[in-house]
Amino acid sequence: MKDINLKINGKSYRLSTNEDMRLIDVLRDELGLLGSKEGCGEGECGACTILMEGRTVNACMVMAFQTDEKEIITIEGLSNGEQLHPIQQAFIEIGAVQCGFCTPGMILSAKAILDKDTNPTREMIRQGISGNLCRCTGYAKIVDAIELAGKLLRNGGNNCEA
Amino acid sequence: MKKKGVGIGSTFYGTGYGNGFPDVSRAKAVLKEDGKVAVHVGATEVGQGSKTIMSQMAAEVMSIPLNDIIFICEDTKNMPDSGTAAASRQTYNTGNAIKLACEDLRKKVIENAFKELKLNSSVGLTLKNGEIYLKTLPSKNISLKELALCLLKNKELPLIGEGSFTAQTIEMDEETGQGAPYWPYTFNVYGVIVEVDTETGLIDIIKAVCAQDVGKAINPEMIEGQMDGGFAMGLGYSIYEDLGLKEGKMKNKNFTNYLIPTALDVPELEKFIIEDPESTGPFGAKGIGEPVMLGVAPAVLNAIYDAVGVRITQVPVTPDRLLRALKEERRE
Ligand code: FES
Ligand code: FES
Numbered sequence: 344m345k346d347i348n349l350k351i352n353g354k355s356y357r358l359s360t361n362e363d364m365r366l367i368d369v370l371r372d373e374l375g376l377l378g379s380k381e382g383c384g385e386g387e388c389g390a391c392t393i394l395m396e397g398r399t400v401n402a403c404m405v406m407a408f409q410t411d412e413k414e415i416i417t418i419e420g421l422s423n424g425e426q427l428h429p430i431q432q433a434f435i436e437i438g439a440v441q442c443g444f445c446t447p448g449m450i451l452s453a454k455a456i457l458d459k460d461t462n463p464t465r466e467m468i469r470q471g472i473s474g475n476l477c478r479c480t481g482y483a484k485i486v487d488a489i490e491l492a493g494k495l496l497r498n499g500g501n502n503c504e505a
Numbered sequence: 506m507k508k509k510g511v512g513i514g515s516t517f518y519g520t521g522y523g524n525g526f527p528d529v530s531r532a533k534a535v536l537k538e539d540g541k542v543a544v545h546v547g548a549t550e551v552g553q554g555s556k557t558i559m560s561q562m563a564a565e566v567m568s569i570p571l572n573d574i575i576f577i578c579e580d581t582k583n584m585p586d587s588g589t590a591a592a593s594r595q596t597y598n599t600g601n602a603i604k605l606a607c608e609d610l611r612k613k614v615i616e617n618a619f620k621e622l623k624l625n626s627s628v629g630l631t632l633k634n635g636e637i638y639l640k641t642l643p644s645k646n647i648s649l650k651e652l653a654l655c656l657l658k659n660k661e662l663p664l665i666g667e668g669s670f671t672a673q674t675i676e677m678d679e680e681t682g683q684g685a686p687y688w689p690y691t692f693n694v695y696g697v698i699v700e701v702d703t704e705t706g707l708i709d710i711i712k713a714v715c716a717q718d719v720g721k722a723i724n725p726e727m728i729e730g731q732m733d734g735g736f737a738m739g740l741g742y743s744i745y746e747d748l749g750l751k752e753g754k755m756k757n758k759n760f761t762n763y764l765i766p767t768a769l770d771v772p773e774l775e776k777f778i779i780e781d782p783e784s785t786g787p788f789g790a791k792g793i794g795e796p797v798m799l800g801v802a803p804a805v806l807n808a809i810y811d812a813v814g815v816r817i818t819q820v821p822v823t824p825d826r827l828l829r830a831l832k833e834e835r836r837e
Contacts, residue, residue: 383759388760443552469769477768481730481737
């Protein structure tokens with residue numbers, strides 16, 4: 344057992360965790376944040392992608408105790424109440440979601456790309472989401488959506504960046 | 506050495522269960538008290554977009570905004586069966602059932618409107634943009650919302666339309682191979698340009714185009730999404746994805762060795778939607794779910810043949826398989 348403090352989507356938590364607990368278990372099983380998906384459980388598919396200290400990580404590959412004093416953003420932290428984040432809005436607009444299993448991870452990878460540069464090339468976008476597998480879309484619409492999201496953000500977005 | 510080649514792959518595909526197997530979809534359309542229409546159907550949304558296009562179809566028949574359609578699916582307690590989301594059959598089969606159910610409801614709405622409007626008959630009454638009116642005297646009208654309220658007062662709600670559609674297929678004669686096992690058929694063609702590295706056995710797709718017959722595109726954006734997705738799956742099938750089956754056991758059961766294409770592996774696909782309305786389809790539409798992936802592997806394998814003159818007959822064409830084939834070719 345180890346007690347950890349962490350900040351998820353701007354909210355502070357104090358939790359006692361087992362040694363063998365992964366971050367994805369904390370999110371889904373302890374906190375009920377079911378937006379992050381577990382696909383492969385071995386760091387290959389990216390369905391569990393979240394942002395830790397602003398960088399994408401696979402929540403299935405991070406042990407809970409490693410997240411002590413860390414700041415984490417999950418898909419639940421993106422919208423501002425009913426108001427969607429520009430990336431979410433763009434995914435809907437373009438039709439970049441099919442089954443939706445990859446979507447939460449995809450959107451966080453997109454955020455990491457756009458946090459660095461709101462005007463990335465398509466190649467940079469493809470590079471940035473290459474760790475997120477999608478079985479449905481063939482990625483084209485996802486790349487389109489991230490391009491559109493960049494444009495929304497450059498135009499001031501819809502103001503829901505917390 | 507890097508060698509370029511061009512290949513095409515063209516397919517036709519019978520959608521639905523086929524071969525005489527009963528292929529039935531059912532649907533219900535219900536007028537609600539606020540004038541909205543609820544569509545109850547057993548079709549399953551798995552990401553292909555059935556909820557969207559079937560709502561569009563219902564809105565079209567009822568001539569009301571898409572937001573006034575309440576689409577309810579995937580609950581066997583509340584809706585009739587529409588068969589599986591398989592065989593690329595939902596657009597055509599269940600689309601037809603929804604169209605029939607809405608047409609049935611539309612007829613009932615008009616019959617009730619003529620009573621409310623105190624006319625002699627329902628002849629010449631039509632439903633458009635949420636209003637039922639007499640074509641020869643449009644001031645004789647009642648909105649769907651008003652009608653729903655009247656019916657509610659008279660305790661005549663809910664008003665229900667029903668539809669059932671069975672695809673026409675005939676079992677093939679085993680002796681002669683004759684029959685009409687499927688209807689309808691969907692056609693497509695893929696064209697690809699590949700670059701084959703004869704040293705490493707790696708295959709690069711430089712350009713890819715797809716022309717897909719859809720009957721009628723109910724939602725072109727979603728069709729494009731299906732085409733992109735089918736292409737990526739077909740590409741994986743052609744050159745990456747290998748279960749490594751040995752004596753019934755899978756060797757490659759993780760994403761480390763069962764490789765599905767990433768965003769860097771899938772080139773942009775140029776897409777052409779071909780519309781040739783199918784007379785028995787709902788608004789002319791046909792299914793494309795499976796067809797969109799079928800032409801990819803033949804196109805890629807043909808392009809490899811064009812590039813290096815080796816006819817490969819096994820997928821996926823992994824680098825080691827290709828190098829082995831090239832070696833054998835040289836030996837002969
Ligand atoms: S579940 Fe974490 S990478 Fe697949
Ligand atoms: S939308 Fe289904 S896996 Fe990406």
